[in-house]
Amino acid sequence: xxxxxxxxxxxxxxxxxxxxxxxxxxxxxxxxxxxxxxxxxxxxxxxxxxxxxxxxxxxxxxxxxxxxxxxxxxxxxxxxxxxxxxxxxxxxxxxxxxxxxxxxxxxxxxxxxxxxxxxxxxxxxxxxxxxxxxxxxxxxxxxxxxxxxxxxxxxxxxxxxxxxxxxxxxxxxxxxxxxxxxxxxxxxxxxxxxxxxxxxxxxxxxxxxxxxxxxxxxxxxxxxxxxxxxxxxxxxxxxxxxxxxxxxxxxxxxxxxxxxxxxxxxxxxxxxxxxxxxxxxxxxxxxxxxxxxxxxxxxxxxxxxxxxxxxxxxxxxxxxxxxxxxxxxxxxxxxxxxxxxxxxxxxxxxxxxxxxxxxxxxxxxxxxxxxxxxxxxxxxxxx
Ligand code: UD1
Ligand code: UDP
Numbered sequence: 280x281x282x283x284x285x286x287x288x289x290x291x292x293x294x295x296x297x298x299x300x301x302x303x304x305x306x307x308x309x310x311x312x313x314x315x316x317x318x319x320x321x322x323x324x325x326x327x328x329x330x331x332x333x334x335x336x337x338x339x340x341x342x343x344x345x346x347x348x349x350x351x352x353x354x355x356x357x358x359x360x361x362x363x364x365x366x367x368x369x370x371x372x373x374x375x376x377x378x379x380x381x382x383x384x385x386x387x388x389x390x391x392x393x394x395x396x397x398x399x400x401x402x403x404x405x406x407x408x409x410x411x412x413x414x415x416x417x418x419x420x421x422x423x424x425x426x427x428x429x430x431x432x433x434x435x436x437x438x439x440x441x442x443x444x445x446x447x448x449x450x451x452x453x454x455x456x457x458x459x460x461x462x463x464x465x466x467x468x469x470x471x472x473x474x475x476x477x478x479x480x481x482x483x484x485x486x487x488x489x490x491x492x493x494x495x496x497x498x499x500x501x502x503x504x505x506x507x508x509x510x511x512x513x514x515x516x517x518x519x520x521x522x523x524x525x526x527x528x529x530x531x532x533x534x535x536x537x538x539x540x541x542x543x544x545x546x547x548x549x550x551x552x553x554x555x556x557x558x559x560x561x562x563x564x565x566x567x568x569x570x571x572x573x574x575x576x577x578x579x580x581x582x583x584x585x586x587x588x589x590x591x592x593x594x595x596x597x598x599x600x601x602x603x604x605x606x607x608x609x610x611x612x613x614x615x616x617x618x619x620x621x622x623x624x625x626x627x628x629x630x631x632x633x634x635x636x637x638x639x640x641x642x643x644x645x646x647x648x649x650x651x652x653x654x655x656x657x658x659x660x661x662x
Contacts, residue, residue, distance in 0.1 A: 291655055292321045294378035296369065296397075298329030298351070298389030300337055301464070301578045304559060305408065306384050307341035308466040312648035319656045325372050327351050327365045327389045332533070336558045347372045355535050358421060361388045369396035380405050380655060383429065384463075385577075386422035394432040404429075407651060408462060409436035410443030410450075411577075411598035418596045419577075420503045426598075435659070437651050439581075439642055440601055455659075460650040461643025468582040469645040471563045482564030486552045492526040493570035493626060495519065499593055500532035501575040508613035509537065512593055513544040515615035516573070519622055520550040527551045528565065570632075571625055573618070580608055587638035591621050601641035606634060 293313065297306050303326075313320040325347040328334055338345065349368040351361060365388060373381075373396060381397035383390045384407040394404045406429050416423050427450075430436065436452055438444040439462035447457050474480045488494055497516060499509060520527050531541045531553050545551045557565065566572060567586050572579060575593040580602060583590045590608045602608035611617045625632050 289658075290319060290321050291380060291658065292323075292376070292378045293380050293382060293655060294323045294325060294373075294376050295382045296325045296327065296389065296393035297384060298327035298334065298349075298365070299387050300330055300333040300556075301576075302384045302387060302389060303334055303337035303341075303343075304467050304578065305462065305464040306382065307337060307343050308463050308470070309382070309407070309648040309651055310343055311341060313652050313655075316652065316656070320652070323347075323376055323378065325349070325369070325376075327368065327392070329356075329361055329365065329387065329389045333556050336556070340559055346376075358388060362392055365389055365392040366396055369393065370400075373397065373400045373402060378402060380435075382407060383433075384408055386411070386419075386425040386429070388421075388425065391425040391428050394429045398432045403434040404432055405435040405437065405651075405655065406430065406433035407437045408439055408443075408464075409433065410438040410445075410447040410457075412443075412446045413596040413598045415596055418503055418594065419501050419598075422577075423598070435654065437647075437654070439647070442601060458650065458654050460654075461645075461647040462581055463643070463647040463651065464578055464581055465585055465640060465643030466645050466648050467559070468563060468585055471560055472567065472586065475560070475564055475567070480560050483557070483561040483568070485554060485557075485561070486528060488568060489526050491524070493524055494565070494568055495525050495527045495622070496565055496569040496572045496574075497527060497529040498532070498572075498574045498576050498579060500534060500537050501594065502536075504575055504593065504613055505536045508593075509540050510544065511613045511615045512573075512618065513540060515618040516551060517545060517548055518615070518619055520545075520548050522626070524626065525550070525570075528554065528569075530554050530557045530562065532556060571622060573622070581642040584608070584642070585638065585640050587636050589625055589632065589635035591618065591625075593618070599642070605637070605639055605641055607637055607639065609635075 313322045323346045326345040327349045331352045351364040382405045383393040436457045437460045572590045584602045591611045595612045
């Protein structure tokens with residue numbers, strides 16, 4: 280049985296489903312763009328609230344008010360718990376809204392559950408940021424599996440780059456269903472960067488940045504790094520903080536598996552500032568003001584090249600090879616010696632630093648929201 284087939288070129292009823300901070304940052308620009316085209320789109324937003332505070336920060340910034348809020352987050356939730364809650368809670372929303380298309384983004388539990396719930400109701404799925412792959416189901420865990428499964432469920436695949444489009448073709452996805460659009464996260468970061476530069480937004484106003492010290496910005500939250508990986512990373516960050524020429528700021532993810540060891544191993548150190556997750560605008564400002572970024576985040580790996588900031592990626596494998604190939608991002612994993620050696624080289628060797636801090640946009644040009652909307656407006660997802 281095929282998907283429901285509305286009349287082509289009618290006003291598309293689009294339901295966005297998202298739940299975490301990065302999904303919100305990457306989907307709100309598309310929601311806002313579609314809302315500027317009311318003749319073409321009837322847009323609804325359902326948040327699972329897999330994240331609560333970190334999601335609400337983004338919704339407030341973009342002034343997106345959800346039509347449905349499933350409020351599923353629980354402290355220290357397991358993957359099975361969030362999966363079960365999200366699937367069950369989505370059903371009445373899909374029955375009430377009966378959209379032509381559900382849009383999901385990325386590779387979280389909400390992404391996969393949104394696609395699966397839509398499929399159960401024979402509703403077509405559009406996948407934003409499709410085709411990222413490491414080829415290893417355990418890295419990142421469980422996101423690589425979520426991507427693979429979401430690809431299988433989706434009807435429309437919005438690949439950020441030609442390399443991700445190639446991964447989709449290799450998975451057997453029909454070329455006609457793949458659209459290279461750039462990553463909508465770049466729409467968000469360029470917009471914020473430009474408005475910060477124009478003085479229209481207020482930047483970071485927390486910890487005083489010390490003149491003469493180079494700011495090293497740290498973020499970490501990947502499940503495969505929980506335990507030993509984070510312990511090795513935190514010990515290396517503690518060592519790095521002994522250098523008199525650096526200042527370290529680390530907005531700590533609220534997941535207790537991240538926060539508790541961070542407080543235990545880094546909490547007392549004078550040159551390491553552990554702070555709460557930042558709102559998106561001050562975080563972009565802090566990226567711009569940083570010398571070097573240490574992260575296992577996917578989104579930060581994409582944004583930093585647009586801001587000309589070198590990144591040491593705290594993973595063994597990345598699904599974002601473009602910036603590695605361009606030389607602005609390096610994989611260091613969680614081996615303490617390697618982290619210290621690579622960070623030291625960038626702090627001490629101006630030539631190496633210059634080569635890594637080139638500004639470029641391998642992940643997009645800020646126009647992804649428009650391209651994705653154009654495809655959907657054409658109704659090409661109809662059989
Ligand atoms: C999730 C995604 C990951 C994404 C990350 C972005 C999955 C499996 N993982 O990981 O792909 O990179 O979000 O940050 O979907 N918490 C709060 N407040 C918040 C958010 C989280 O307290 O606003 C705490 C809660 O205790 C929650 C825990 O963090 O139970 C874990 O949240 P969860 O969404 O399950 O996993 P993340 O590690 O955030
Ligand atoms: N970010 C933020 N505040 C922070 C840390 C990160 O707004 O304190 C933004 C960051 O700019 C990027 C996104 O959150 O756009 C990345 O989210 P995260 O690292 O949680 O998830 P991932 O991208 O790894 O899935």
